[in-house]
Amino acid sequence: MEKNLENIVNMVYPGRVIIIGKTPAGDDVVMYAITGRSPSSQARKLEINEADKKIFVKPTDEETLKTGNPDLLVYPAIICKNGIAVSNGKQTEDVFNCLETGKNPAQVLIDSLEKWEYEPDDPNFTPRISGCITDGAALSVLKRADDGSVIRNTFKIPMISGKGKMISTYTGVNQNPLPSFAGEPQDVDISWTSPEEAVSAFYEALGPADGEPDFRVTAAVAFLDAAGTITMKVKNRNA
Numbered sequence: 142m143e144k145n146l147e148n149i150v151n152m153v154y155p156g157r158v159i160i161i162g163k164t165p166a167g168d169d170v171v172m173y174a175i176t177g178r179s180p181s182s183q184a185r186k187l188e189i190n191e192a193d194k195k196i197f198v199k200p201t202d203e204e205t206l207k208t209g210n211p212d213l214l215v216y217p218a219i220i221c222k223n224g225i226a227v228s229n230g231k232q233t234e235d236v237f238n239c240l241e242t243g244k245n246p247a248q249v250l251i252d253s254l255e256k257w258e259y260e261p262d263d264p265n266f267t268p269r270i271s272g273c274i275t276d277g278a279a280l281s282v283l284k285r286a287d288d289g290s291v292i293r294n295t296f297k298i299p300m301i302s303g304k305g306k307m308i309s310t311y312t313g314v315n316q317n318p319l320p321s322f323a324g325e326p327q328d329v330d331i332s333w334t335s336p337e338e339a340v341s342a343f344y345e346a347l348g349p350a351d352g353e354p355d356f357r358v359t360a361a362v363a364f365l366d367a368a369g370t371i372t373m374k375v376k377n378r379n380a
Contacts, residue, residue, distance in 0.1 A: 145330030146346035152313025154178065154356055155347070157229040159270050161278050161298055162305020162331045169274050169365040170305065170331055171225045172343055173218050176356040178315075181209025186377040187218060187359040194221040194371050196361045201379045213260055213267075219363050221371045228271035229310060232257045236273050246279035247297045258291040259284050264318040268310050274300075274365065280308050284321040296326050305329040336362045336374040344376040 149155065160172035175198070177183045184205035188197050196219040200206040206214055216231045226237035232254060239253040250271055260267040268284035278298040286292050298306045306326035311319045333339035344360040361375040 145332055146342060148307065148327050148329070149343075149346040152309070152311075153350075153353065154311060154315040154319070155313050156267065156310030156319065157270060158307065158309045158347075159227055159229075159272050159280065160305050160307045160329055160331075160343075161227075161272050161274060161280060162329060163300050163302045164331055164334060164364070165303045166334065167302050167367065169225065169278075169300070170339065171219060171227050171272065171274065171363045171365075172305075172339065172361070173227050173229075174343060174347055174360040175229075175358040176347060177358045178356055179209060180205050181207070181214060183358055183379070185214060185358055186379055187361045187375040189361075189373050189375055191373075194373070195219065196363070196373055196375060198359075210262065213262065219361060219373070221363050221365065221373070224273060224275040225363055225365060226271075226273050228269065229267075230257075230260065230269055232269055232271055236271055240273060240275050244275075245297070246273050246275050246277045247295050249273050249275060250279050250281040250295050251293075254281055254283060254293070257283060259321075266321070267319075268321050270308050270310055270322070272298075272308075280306060280326050282308055282322055298326065303331055305331045336364050336372050339364075340374045340376045 158174040184202040217233045220226045220237040224240045235253040239249045266285040272280045282294045340362040359377045364372045
């Protein structure tokens with residue numbers, strides 16, 4: 142198992158995961174993964190739209206997906222143009238629309254997510270996690286406070302070759318209700334030299350321990366090099 146993904150390996154159920162960082166060669170990297178416990182969450186895949194440089198969450202079974210909340214389950218996960226926007230919901234479009242404003246990445250997330258809050262999926266109230274790369278990088282977690290208000294945490298991420306930062310919707314403990322992500326983004330070492338290598342390692346790290354259920358749904362990686370070339374790869378459990 143990849144030593145640089147041990148923090149993910151130790152999570153039984155992370156929910157959704159975002160990693161932002163740089164390869165050893167200096168390429169920008171965004172990684173996104175979905176794990177799911179319910180049939181509706183499992184009935185999904187990630188699909189690349191090469192022409193628009195987008196990666197969408199799409200259903201693998203429409204009827205099974207409808208047993209959940211399609212509004213929370215189907216969305217653009219990654220958009221690559223004038224930087225990269227990533228999130229676990231439809232807020233990805235709003236983050237992307239702010240990338241051309243010339244703002245620093247933390248301000249992009251603060252402004253674009255102003256009207257958003259945690260997901261209305263009682264009792265979990267899943268956090269909305271988002272990130273962007275523009276002139277630098279940032280990550281955001283919007284989660285529910287005990288009184289029902291929104292806790293808004295934004296983190297500016299240092300972009301260091303071979304290093305990254307990770308957030309997830311949950312702490313990794315599989316219980317009900319699911320505990321929301323807490324604290325600061327976690328460190329990740331990024332050793333991969335290609336999106337193919339990165340997405341395979343990412344998907345493997347999300348796998349279950351012996352005898353445990355497999356919650357993996359899908360994983361995606363986008364690389365952006367100094368010349369502006371974008372390369373995207375996905376690995377789906379169900380085609």
